[in-house]
Amino acid sequence: MTGPPAFTQNTLREGFVEFAFGEPDPALLPVGLVHEAAERALLGAGPAALAYGSSEGPEALRAAIAARTAARECLPLAAGDVLVSGGNSQALGQAMTMLTEPGDVVFVECPTYNLALGIIADHPVDIVGVPMDGEGLDVAALEAAVRASNASGRRARLLYTIPTFHNPAGVSLSRPRRRRLLELACREDLIVVEDDVYRELAFEGEAPPALRAMDPAAPVVRLGSFSKSLAPGLRLGWVDAPPALRKRLASFGVLESGGCVSQFSAHVVAALLDAGAFGAHVAALRLAYASRRDALSGALREHLPAGCSVTAPDGGFFLWLTLPSGLTASELLPVAERHRVAFAAGRRFCTDGDDHSLRLAFSLYDEPSLAEGARRLATAVAEATAGRS
Amino acid sequence: MTGPPAFTQNTLREGFVEFAFGEPDPALLPVGLVHEAAERALLGAGPAALAYGSSEGPEALRAAIAARTAARECLPLAAGDVLVSGGNSQALGQAMTMLTEPGDVVFVECPTYNLALGIIADHPVDIVGVPMDGEGLDVAALEAAVRASNASGRRARLLYTIPTFHNPAGVSLSRPRRRRLLELACREDLIVVEDDVYRELAFEGEAPPALRAMDPAAPVVRLGSFSKSLAPGLRLGWVDAPPALRKRLASFGVLESGGCVSQFSAHVVAALLDAGAFGAHVAALRLAYASRRDALSGALREHLPAGCSVTAPDGGFFLWLTLPSGLTASELLPVAERHRVAFAAGRRFCTDGDDHSLRLAFSLYDEPSLAEGARRLATAVAEATAGRS
Numbered sequence: 001m002t003g004p005p006a007f008t009q010n011t012l013r014e015g016f017v018e019f020a021f022g023e024p025d026p027a028l029l030p031v032g033l034v035h036e037a038a039e040r041a042l043l044g045a046g047p048a049a050l051a052y053g054s055s056e057g058p059e060a061l062r063a064a065i066a067a068r069t070a071a072r073e074c075l076p077l078a079a080g081d082v083l084v085s086g087g088n089s090q091a092l093g094q095a096m097t098m099l100t101e102p103g104d105v106v107f108v109e110c111p112t113y114n115l116a117l118g119i120i121a122d123h124p125v126d127i128v129g130v131p132m133d134g135e136g137l138d139v140a141a142l143e144a145a146v147r148a149s150n151a152s153g154r155r156a157r158l159l160y161t162i163p164t165f166h167n168p169a170g171v172s173l174s175r176p177r178r179r180r181l182l183e184l185a186c187r188e189d190l191i192v193v194e195d196d197v198y199r200e201l202a203f204e205g206e207a208p209p210a211l212r213a214m215d216p217a218a219p220v221v222r223l224g225s226f227s228k229s230l231a232p233g234l235r236l237g238w239v240d241a242p243p244a245l246r247k248r249l250a251s252f253g254v255l256e257s258g259g260c261v262s263q264f265s266a267h268v269v270a271a272l273l274d275a276g277a278f279g280a281h282v283a284a285l286r287l288a289y290a291s292r293r294d295a296l297s298g299a300l301r302e303h304l305p306a307g308c309s310v311t312a313p314d315g316g317f318f319l320w321l322t323l324p325s326g327l328t329a330s331e332l333l334p335v336a337e338r339h340r341v342a343f344a345a346g347r348r349f350c351t352d353g354d355d356h357s358l359r360l361a362f363s364l365y366d367e368p369s370l371a372e373g374a375r376r377l378a379t380a381v382a383e384a385t386a387g388r389s
Numbered sequence: 390m391t392g393p394p395a396f397t398q399n400t401l402r403e404g405f406v407e408f409a410f411g412e413p414d415p416a417l418l419p420v421g422l423v424h425e426a427a428e429r430a431l432l433g434a435g436p437a438a439l440a441y442g443s444s445e446g447p448e449a450l451r452a453a454i455a456a457r458t459a460a461r462e463c464l465p466l467a468a469g470d471v472l473v474s475g476g477n478s479q480a481l482g483q484a485m486t487m488l489t490e491p492g493d494v495v496f497v498e499c500p501t502y503n504l505a506l507g508i509i510a511d512h513p514v515d516i517v518g519v520p521m522d523g524e525g526l527d528v529a530a531l532e533a534a535v536r537a538s539n540a541s542g543r544r545a546r547l548l549y550t551i552p553t554f555h556n557p558a559g560v561s562l563s564r565p566r567r568r569r570l571l572e573l574a575c576r577e578d579l580i581v582v583e584d585d586v587y588r589e590l591a592f593e594g595e596a597p598p599a600l601r602a603m604d605p606a607a608p609v610v611r612l613g614s615f616s617k618s619l620a621p622g623l624r625l626g627w628v629d630a631p632p633a634l635r636k637r638l639a640s641f642g643v644l645e646s647g648g649c650v651s652q653f654s655a656h657v658v659a660a661l662l663d664a665g666a667f668g669a670h671v672a673a674l675r676l677a678y679a680s681r682r683d684a685l686s687g688a689l690r691e692h693l694p695a696g697c698s699v700t701a702p703d704g705g706f707f708l709w710l711t712l713p714s715g716l717t718a719s720e721l722l723p724v725a726e727r728h729r730v731a732f733a734a735g736r737r738f739c740t741d742g743d744d745h746s747l748r749l750a751f752s753l754y755d756e757p758s759l760a761e762g763a764r765r766l767a768t769a770v771a772e773a774t775a776g777r778s
């Protein structure tokens with residue numbers, strides 16, 4: 001087993017394999033590209049890279065994002081169609097503040113990204129979880145939940161969804177369901193916040209089409225990000241939505257006062273995109289993370305006892321492991337920690353507290369460490385199962 | 390008259406003196422210091438400068454802010470007492486989300502910073518304006534408003550105030566009133582959000598003591614920022630509050646997901662502070678802006694017709710001009726624009742729509758331009774007054 005990553009957002013315990021931390025391997029962060037780009041931005045844009053700048057982000061960055069989207073997704077955007085954001089968390093908070101009212105119903109997938117759940121819960125809305133299966137969100141169940149909500153006089157306002165390379169469930173929404181979801185959203189005036197943060201990290205050909213791109217007139221707010229494709233510390237993303245929704249988001253008070261986006265980060269990323277190295281960088285990331293997914297899912301298949309099932313994604317950072325019937329992730333965790341391996345228990349991600357699954361991030365470690373972690377986890381599952389029987 | 394600044398957040402009209410724009414002169418932005426610091430941060434911290442990092446900001450930056458506060462304000466802070474923010478607008482939005490509930494009453498000064506008013510208005514609270522005079526906020530009037538609010542069953546929750554080098558009113562809260570406000574806040578459990586963005590830009594000796602520093606146990610959330618002292622495009626500030634309030638702010642969902650602060654900007658500023666050039670930089674800014682204040686207030690005194698009064702501040706960016714009785718800023722503006730000078734009309738800053746004053750920023754132009762703008766404005770006032778009589 002090679003050494004642990006140099007540092008992370010979280011505190012790594014020595015000798016542990018920490019599958020809980022969904023963040024990029026520091027070794028894969030583009031320090032050299034950012035260094036060059038910072039120099040280009042400060043020498044090129046000069047003080048403009050340090051001023052308030054446009055509240056919607058620097059024109060050069062908006063144009064570069066629009067051009068890449070138009071070329072890769074057949075969604076004809078212009079610079080003016082893109083709002084630069086301070087990353088998806090900031091953009092989700094902004095969407096909650098500007099698009100919901102107290103008492104509105106907000107739907108989330110069950111499971112969903114735990115920190116997004118925290119952001120939504122900071123707002124005075126009712127949160128309703130909707131189940132998922134191997135094809136992603138159960139859109140028929142969502143339809144019934146929207147009807148029930150509206151019938152009870154509570155406005156079904158917004159769905160937060162991660163249709164592509166889901167965190168934590170590791171699946172993507174099927175195309176028929178994407179179409180049905182768009183139809184529902186248009187019919188019921190349900191705003192769909194599409195968290196599209198993993199799009200660039202597709203391992204098998206291209207990512208599925210974004211909801212936003214499949215129907216440019218539908219009420220879809222797509223959140224894009226450079227956190228996975230470049231570096232989370234830049235805190236930079238964008239919002240792409242039909243004009244009426246975009247304008248409502250752009251009227252955010254914090255945005256008007258220049259308060260979301262580091263213009264400096266934005267000018268640095270604009271310079272980086274302009275230098276033309278982004279495509280090669282994400283291509284290398286795709287190869288690196290696909291190899292890590294293969295290493296982890298292969299070792300899990302080899303070592304896990306019967307009764308476990310693993311969903312290995314076609315992109316992104318996460319595997320979703322469902323435990324043998326009767327064993328919960330929270331019961332397993334202390335056993336696993338004795339074997340120096342850890343994970344994120346399923347209940348963190350579920351509005352209904354379901355704890356029969358767990359999330360494993362394969363982004364932070366190299367292949368030998370991932371295989372070692374899988375062996376330890378398999379030992380812990382066998383031990384916990386034996387302990388229960 | 391020298392040429393206009395190279396660019397701004399806003400669109401400058403050719404040949405105009407745009408007093409409306411409260412932003413630093415691009416020529417005073419520390420491009421060289423940031424360039425060096427970015428290099429130091431990326432070579433020194435390396436990938437840590439691009440990772441998620443701690444949700445409360447890099448330790449090095451928190452420690453540097455705490456040390457400067459302890460040394461200059463006799464407020465003994467440690468790194469752990471400081472939360473790095475994405476600038477004051479972000480921090481104010483966070484305070485509104487985490488510290489207020491729907492229907493709460495939030496007090497603001499009348500006049501107050503117009504964009505803060507927009508941020509507060511994005512939240513489902515009742516906004517109540519409290520008058521100011523030459524000593525700053527009328528604390529007796531606030532006291533009465535708090536009593537009236539609580540008596541009517543609406544919770545008096547929070548005051549947003551800019552006690553030091555006020556935007557737009559150009560005054561600072563007197564010491565007796567600072568003490569009385571702190572007493573009121575403690576007695577009524579009224580949270581005071583102290584916007585302290587101009588502290589480093591004191592022209593006459595030291596700035597008045599911060600409310601936060603005068604009573605470290607009082608419910609004061611101080612918002613500090615590098616937007617004026619370094620560069621707005623870095624989008625970087627901090628929050629300094631008693632532990633209980635700080636913890637409530639730190640439980641913000643967006644913060645937990647790393648969603649507010651550009652770690653990259655934060656590491657760059659940490660490197661800049663570490664290099665030791667910050668003190669000399671802000672000393673130069675103080676001299677530059679004091680000279681601009683003098684140029685503008687001197688030219689206004691010389692040229693304005695009788696009946697005008699001007700409040701020239703001891704720090705910050707803004708002069709506040711009250712017009713001769715009967716003339717409103719909105720009536721004056723088209724006349725002024727014919728003379729190629731513009732300003733921010735008072736009603737933008739006032740919850741009661743009062744429009745007999747206007748805000749002039751002296752931050753963006755050099756002295757000859759400011760003097761020329763003052764002459765044009767004086768001509769416009771004389772013309773508008775003559776037109777009315």
